[in-house]
Amino acid sequence: MKSMIKGLALAAALVLLPTGWQPLLEASGSTAPAYRWDNVAIGGGGYVTGLAIHPETPDLVYARTDVGGAYRWDPLTQSWIQLLNSISYEDKNLYGIDAIAVDPSDDQVIYAAAGMYNNGATPSDVLKSTDRGTTWSRTNLNKPFAANGNLERSYGEAIAVHPSDSNQLLVGTRNDGIWKSVNGASRTDGTGSATDVNNWTQATGIPLDTEGRGVRSIVYKDAATVYAGVPGYGVYESTDGGSSWTHMPASPVHPRRLQLSTDGSVMYATHSAGVAKYKAGVWSNITPPTSQHLNTSSASTNYNGLTVDPADADHLIAARRAGSVPEDMFRSTDGGATWSNMNRSFQVNHSSPWWNPGYLAGALSSILFDPHVPGRVWMSDWLGIYRTEDVAQSKVIWTTYTKGHEEMVGFDLISPPTGAPLLAAYADNDGMRHDDLTQFPLKKFGHPALSETTALDYVEADPNEMVRVGGYSHGARGGGASSSDGGLTWTEFGDFPKDAVGVKLPHGNVAVSATNPELIVTLPINSPPMRSDDGGQTWAAGVGTPDKIKLSFWNWSQVIAADKIEGEVFYLYHAGKFYRSDDGGIEWAVTHANLPTTGAGYVKAAPGQAGEVWVSLSTHGLYRTTDRGATFSKLANVQEALLFGFGKAAPGTNTSAVYLYGKANGATRMGIYRSDDSGATWTRINDDQHLIGGNPRDMEGDRQVYGRVYVATDGTGVWYGEPAAAAAPDTVAPVSPTALSATPNLDGTVTLSWSPPADPDILHYVIYDGNERLRLASGDAASATIADIQPGRTYHFSIVARDTSWQASAASATVCYTAS
Missing domain, CATH: 2.130.10.10 (YVTN repeat-like/Quinoprotein amine dehydrogenase)
Structure with a gap:
């Protein structure tokens, strides 16, 4: 395997990945302090439509989403890294990822079919990275994709790289069939000129779908034989490496996902009417019986998620897509002859406290055996990403991994x-x-x-x-x-x-x-x-x-x-x-x-x-009235104003800071700006590593912390930026609250009271029962009511104070309370 990053002349939209919470360089000409940017921690909340695992490199996992870009798994921090933060607002359609694929021969290379909507929205293209998503280049295929367009967004991966030749790449589109590159989707000369195009060639034999369902799954059997799923038409086969294709008789008409065994001897397919198996040239129906559905009144046999154990061609999992929570996940160890419903007994350990305790596999999209850890399976759905370490357990234990996956709208x-x-x-x-x-x-x-x-x-x-x-x-x-x-x-x-x-x-x-x-x-x-x-x-x-x-x-x-x-x-x-x-x-x-x-x-x-x-x-700019709307003045140095908000005034002034998501000072593309003088002057506070272009929807300045601003997006959660100097908050933790007491109320609740510490900047109090966090109380409170008290149970209440720099006090003395 190649371990060095290949050189690639980057063209058109260069995308740079921020590597976490770090000070940023100011835009040219700016005089404001450097800003740092990060996501507000929410924890999932968006549709993860596909997963890809590198077959040779452990822990190299990617996730694609319908509106929130693409992510790479960081095994050290057990979190996800957003790979498309630096796509600009002007290129926001690229935040929808319709397919994703790794290069089996080069673990640095990844491809993404980027295009949120197939309605004329631009740009829409295949992106290539040669450094695991740190930077990207446009490949100039420029065919429409539809990552957020319809049900097909959750089907299989419509990009595939040749198993032994990194130069050969196949891409399935929504309207224009399959396209092939024989030069790794690289440009001819890297100049970006009108003649600098890719050597893309359209394959023959694939129907051009006018309904936009397109080609939704491509898998290589070997160097010459390739299969493709085309919903509405069936499964197609190529024996010349993807240049020409023929329909496979008796194949499922509406295939969702295709999966091959490691040796290529058997192929499985989920489809709108069940699960199919292709072996020795024959298609057979191996759909789990409806009597095994969790909801037996639901007779739908629409299946989507599918995975085959790399070590055992007869060991597979197929998931139904019927609108249930959880969706049925069936496991077979005999090639589909018999099945067991994995979701008859399961446990979910949620990393995000606000998720419903029993939530699992809603609108399940992708499920994959990890080729490097026997028994480990990854799964994605409407809210996030899960993993189990032992899929063979009678009670499968899933854990959600939501840190870094910020896709809330x-x-x-x-x-x-x-x-x-x-x-x-x-x-x-x-x-x-x-x-x-x-x-x-x-x-x-x-x-x-x-x-x-x-x-x-x-x-x-x-x-x-x-x-x-x-x-x-x-x-x-x-x-x-x-x-x-x-x-x-x-x-x-x-x-x-x-x-x-x-x-x-x-x-x-x-x-x-x-x-x-x-x-x-x-x-x-x-x-x-x-x-x-x-x-x-x-x-x-x-x-x-x-x-x-x-x-x-x-x-x-x-x-x-x-x-x-x-x-x-x-x-x-x-x-x-x-x-x-x-x-x-x-x-x-x-x-x-x-x-x-x-x-x-x-x-x-x-x-x-x-x-x-x-x-x-919007494109007309920003207007201001100081006489209740009788007259307005247009801010002359703001060309476009998509969003704005007010925040705390700069030290020594009474004028609210104003934040702008738009174009100011003659800029040609959107940026984030701050004004401390009612819009007379503007300073750009984001940089090209943090363009935050994923459909920003609202903006608000922080009324408590000068310089901090929030930006809500349509798919990459909520971002906040603040001067880098704020990265060094006070390091003195508040003292512990004292005199904690518990008083029962007639309605069965309990009121906790305490003496607040003298610290002037208490943000909130965290109330615990033993090690379990129960609730928060505001920083100006000295009491809080605890509901859902269970009779006969003994509670061990304590309280922690946290200040505005997120320094936490030691826990207060514990108060034991037994409910009557």
């Missing part, structure tokens, strides 16, 4: 001036309070457990008072809640705006009065603004705006805001017009009718300034 962010530094609204996973940016949250918001929270806001005069709105099943119906303890607990609104047939309206945006937590204005889908003056018990439509403003659930714009000083004043942008309500959302009036029109606007009121509102209008 963000809708909205808030950073209150007190309490937790960040609360985030997420698609598919409700939302979470992030007390510690480096630790996974203990739980999702809950009460109600929305499928997705789409917007958050807090009362400026009392940031413990918060509201949130969202819905279920991507806009099928709506819901919302309020919190009086900074998002630690939530109470569902008593009622919610409804449509004509009584269904709660799915919601987009929300704003709460700066002074009155009972006064809430929300903007449902296909509705005028709705207001409540009793904390969500009753709702009424405002007048003076169009009847329909937000038309789509998948619209991230936040176009309503509350003034940060005046409690009755709210603002709204729509279709080039700026509206204001001076009576808490009852009546709205146009104050300015000549703003540019865009469907991607964001409206935010400046902290500490009555009547000051900023509006970002």
Whole structure:
């Protein structure tokens, strides 16, 4: 095997991998301190659609995702390394990975079919890395892929490298059949000129699929024989190394994944009607019987996940794809003659506390035997990546590995001036309070457990008072809640705006009065603004705006805001017009009718300034009013404003820091900027290793830490950046809380009380029962209520204080409490 990285002339989009939490170089001409960037720790939460393991090098594992790039496993830290952080916003379509493949002869080489959507979105290309994903080059195939386009995204790998010749590569596309390279997908001369193209050749005999399902699995049997799965058409065979293909009679019509035994004597295929086996030139049906389904009422025989033990051609696992949790995973040790359902008895050790305890194999995509460790199997699904060390156990024990896999899709962010530094609204996973940016949250918001929270806001005069709105099943119906303890607990609104047939309206945006937590204005889908003056018990439509403003659930714009000083004043942008309500959302009036029109606007009121509102209008730039919307000025040195947010003022000033995701100072591509003088000047604070281009959806400055900014993305989680000087926080841990006591309540709960330490920067308290972390309490608290107390059980309560530099105190003295 080649152990040295091959030289490759990098062309077009060069991608550099950050190697973790490290100081970054400033962009040319910047005078700000260097910034460091990292993900907020969430822990999974996105669809991992495929896995690849190098056959010769242990622990070299890759994962691909539908919208969140690609990852490489780091066995030393037991975590995943994102490989595509440096793709720019302009090339954001490349964050969707439709297929991934290693070079069996060179463990430095990896290929990725990059393209999120097959709808004309560009670019879409095969990427090549010769250093395990640290840097990438475009190969100029430029055919559309659809990593987030349809069910086929979770099927097999449509890239394959010749088993002994690194120069030969086959790529299956969504619309254009199979293409072959005989020079390792390298450019002709590496100049990047119009004549510098790859020697790609289109194979013959593969149907060109007009429905975009395409070629979804390619496997080499030997140097000449190759198989390809083409959903809707069947399995195809090539005997000339992939140049020409013929259909295999009697093969499954809708193949999902193909797997060959190590010696090539047998091939297995999952498909829409079960599991098939090809041996000695004959196809046979080896589908597990429906009587072995966990849910026997589900007769679906749609199978997807598939793996064969490299050491035993008769040992295989096939997984059903029927929309169940868990999906059925069947294991056979006799080549499919008989099967056992692995999921009749299993255990899952979740590394992310907020995952449902029994969650396993939802929308299972890939499952692979590890060729280097007998019995070890990797698996991926809708939320993350799992591994078991012994698949033959009667009770299979799975462990999730979510550290570094940050694929959550963000809708909205808030950073209150007190309490937790960040609360985030997420698609598919409700939302979470992030007390510690480096630790996974203990739980999702809950009460109600929305499928997705789409917007958050807090009362400026009392940031413990918060509201949130969202819905279920991507806009099928709506819901919302309020919190009086900074998002630690939530109470569902008593009622919610409804449509004509009584269904709660799915919601987009929300704003709460700066002074009155009972006064809430929300903007449902296909509705005028709705207001409540009793904390969500009753709702009424405002007048003076169009009847329909937000038309789509998948619209991230936040176009309503509350003034940060005046409690009755709210603002709204729509279709080039700026509206204001001076009576808490009852009546709205146009104050300015000549703003540019865009469907991607964001409206935010400046902290500490009555009547000051900023509006970002995408390619039209950034606008500011200081007179409640009567007049606006466009910031001359901002060319584009995709996102913006306010943060804590620089030391010695009262002017909020402003952060921008856009183009400023004449830049030709998107960057992240900070202004400390109300937008008069801007300094770029990210660099080319951290372009964070994966569909950024919201931005917020930290109201408690100057210089820190958050960026929520559509697939790579939430990023935060801060001056590198902040990398050296104080090293003095707070002293332990004292006088801890436990008092029973009539409702069966227990109230813990303590004397806080004298430290002025306590972020939160962590409450334990023995070694089990129970919950967090805010840094300004001196008591907390513990629910779910079990009668007869003895609890061993203790408490740890953590400061804003994440230094933890020693545990307090333990208080033993036996519930009656």
